Amino acid sequence: MTTVNLHLQQVKEQTAESMEEMWVNMGPQHPSTHGVLRLLIKLDGEVVRECIPYMGYMHRCHEKIGENRAYVQIIPYTDRLDYLASMYNNWAYCLACERLMGIPIPERAEYLRVLIGELQRIASHLIWLGTFGLDLGNFTLFMWCFREREMILDLFEAVSGQRLNYSFMRIGGLALDVPEGWLGDVKAFLQWFKPRLPEYDRLSTDNIIWQKRIQGVGILTPEDAVSYACSGPVLRGSGIRWDLRKNDPYGIYDRFEFDIPVGTSGDVWDRFWVRRQEMDQSVRIVEQALTEIPPGPVLAPVAKKLRAPVGDIYSRVESPRGELGDYIVADGSEKPYRYKVRAPTFVNLSALPVMLPGYLVADAVAVLGSVDIVLCEVDR
Amino acid sequence: MWRYLRELWGGFWSIILSMQITLRYLFTRAVTVQYPEEKRQLPVRALTRHVLTIDLDSKELKCTACDMCARICPANCIHLEGEGKGKARRPKWFVIDHNLCMYCNLCVEVCPFDAISMYTGMYELGGFSRTSLVYDMETMHADGFYPTIMSPRSPAGAGVKAPPPAGAGKQARKA
Numbered sequence: 001m002t003t004v005n006l007h008l009q010q011v012k013e014q015t016a017e018s019m020e021e022m023w024v025n026m027g028p029q030h031p032s033t034h035g036v037l038r039l040l041i042k043l044d045g046e047v048v049r050e051c052i053p054y055m056g057y058m059h060r061c062h063e064k065i066g067e068n069r070a071y072v073q074i075i076p077y078t079d080r081l082d083y084l085a086s087m088y089n090n091w092a093y094c095l096a097c098e099r100l101m102g103i104p105i106p107e108r109a110e111y112l113r114v115l116i117g118e119l120q121r122i123a124s125h126l127i128w129l130g131t132f133g134l135d136l137g138n139f140t141l142f143m144w145c146f147r148e149r150e151m152i153l154d155l156f157e158a159v160s161g162q163r164l165n166y167s168f169m170r171i172g173g174l175a176l177d178v179p180e181g182w183l184g185d186v187k188a189f190l191q192w193f194k195p196r197l198p199e200y201d202r203l204s205t206d207n208i209i210w211q212k213r214i215q216g217v218g219i220l221t222p223e224d225a226v227s228y229a230c231s232g233p234v235l236r237g238s239g240i241r242w243d244l245r246k247n248d249p250y251g252i253y254d255r256f257e258f259d260i261p262v263g264t265s266g267d268v269w270d271r272f273w274v275r276r277q278e279m280d281q282s283v284r285i286v287e288q289a290l291t292e293i294p295p296g297p298v299l300a301p302v303a304k305k306l307r308a309p310v311g312d313i314y315s316r317v318e319s320p321r322g323e324l325g326d327y328i329v330a331d332g333s334e335k336p337y338r339y340k341v342r343a344p345t346f347v348n349l350s351a352l353p354v355m356l357p358g359y360l361v362a363d364a365v366a367v368l369g370s371v372d373i374v375l376c377e378v379d380r
Numbered sequence: 381m382w383r384y385l386r387e388l389w390g391g392f393w394s395i396i397l398s399m400q401i402t403l404r405y406l407f408t409r410a411v412t413v414q415y416p417e418e419k420r421q422l423p424v425r426a427l428t429r430h431v432l433t434i435d436l437d438s439k440e441l442k443c444t445a446c447d448m449c450a451r452i453c454p455a456n457c458i459h460l461e462g463e464g465k466g467k468a469r470r471p472k473w474f475v476i477d478h479n480l481c482m483y484c485n486l487c488v489e490v491c492p493f494d495a496i497s498m499y500t501g502m503y504e505l506g507g508f509s510r511t512s513l514v515y516d517m518e519t520m521h522a523d524g525f526y527p528t529i530m531s532p533r534s535p536a537g538a539g540v541k542a543p544p545p546a547g548a549g550k551q552a553r554k555a
């Protein structure tokens with residue numbers, strides 16, 4: 001027995017209390033929790049034994065606000081859920097309303113939605129990759145990802161006038177058609193972006209330090225992933241091929257050819273690799289959409305004052321973070337009677353307590369980063 | 381022991397490789413803009429501060445105080461009162477509280493008279509008090525042509541008019 005252990009033994013005997021485990025707060029102001037999240041972690045030396053995530057610091061009564069607004073007025077509020085993928089939130093909400101009211105969408109709007117949605121997925125994964133790199137100490141990757149994301153934001157600014165909270169989709173299509181030459185800009189962006197992906201790879205995927213850091217950490221078994229109702233890359237990283245774009249196609253996703261990357265072991269590496277490959281697939285979808293996009297109107301003729309028939313709907317889309325569902329109960333008036341959002345990150349974050357135990361506290365940051373949380377969506 | 385050395389070398393090697401890639405960027409142009417000195421050219425659709433557009437001939441506000449924008453605004457930040465009847469109806473006062481505005485463009489889309497626009501390029505709205513962000517009719521009164529949703533082109537039809545240089549903003553409008 002070394003002297004240190006001997007000393008510990010003595011202290012333990014004196015205090016008659018276990019010195020081995022203690023509770024530590026990580027957050028709410030921890031820089032790597034991507035927002036205001038408090039993790040209560042039980043530590044045994046450096047090893048995490050238990051983890052309890054505390055959420056709700058950013059609760060904004062999104063659903064209650066929605067019950068007091070007309071259907072159109074809710075659209076700007078949906079931006080503020082997952083602000084890194086606002087277009088997708090718009091889409092999810094508008095799709096739910098369209099299904100509820102039975103509004104068909106023009107063909108061009110469908111294509112543009114897919115195109116914009118996939119660009120948004122790339123942008124969202126880029127910011128994830130960047131901040132994940134930052135968590136692991138890879139600052140260059142962060143800068144590069146932001147550079148390309150900035151280009152996508154420029155594209156979005158040209159169509160919607162906003163860089164973050166777009167409010168661009170409307171019930172029945174899109175607010176406006178894209179400006180002239182915009183599709184050419186998208187092509188130019190893809191030209192620039194495609195050679196960048198292997199560059200990221202050389203900086204991250206092929207880097208031995210990066211591999212060693214995240215392989216075999218934060219394992220989420222397929223059974224746990226399913227029983228915690230995880231979705232998106234977290235679920236696919238555990239090896240389950242479940243993507244709503246294929247399994248429950250919405251919009252016109254059934255017309256495009258793309259693969260669904262899945263992981264094998266469910267560790268942080270798999271979740272990283274799934275997202276990294278999804279960027280390739282999104283590029284593929286955008287390219288197909290660019291070649292097939294038809295001319296025509298982008299907004300179906302809808303009444304100024306939208307009233308939904310009595311009924312309810314649950315409609316879901318595959319947002320960059322997982323299954324984003326909107327549940328709307330309509331009572332025939334201008335406002336929803338009940339409006340509920342199923343936030344993918346909220347559900348995925350709930351699985352953190354089964355991913356963390358048994359790993360070092362230094363890995364906690366990597367595991368948390370791999371879940372890809374946006375706390376505005378978690379807390380709503 | 382050998383494994384340890386090999387891993388050590390592997391780590392070093394990947395650092396060197398990464399350095400090689402990043403080194404190239406030392407010699408390329410920076411993508412950033414030195415903001416207060418240099419300014420980006422905003423796209424025409426950039427949603428910025430509201431302006432109440434005018435009829436270019438008579439220099440009168442186009443707004444007829446129909447209250448549509450105030451009713452659609454989700455943040456409830458537009459307040460106005462009209463006076464006059466029928467065609468002569470004009471706003472008596474018109475206030476937009478930009479502390480609350482979400483820049484969603486709904487008020488512009490709903491306006492039947494093309495009387496309000498957010499394609500103004502005025503984005504430097506910082507102030508020292510909350511009231512400095514509450515804009516009244518005089519401040520928002522347009523001094524010339526501004527692109528709108530219905531007429532994104534200049535009245536002459538000669539291509540897209542770039543928004544006026546940002547930052548000419550509030551002061552110029554007031555003068």
Ligand code: SF4
Nearest residue numbers: 443444446447449491
């Ligand atoms: S909708 Fe247009 S015309 Fe009506 S009050 Fe608003 S700005 Fe004026």
Ligand code: SF4
Nearest residue numbers: 453481482484485487
């Ligand atoms: S942009 Fe939206 S929030 Fe702002 S005044 Fe217009 S409707 Fe209201």
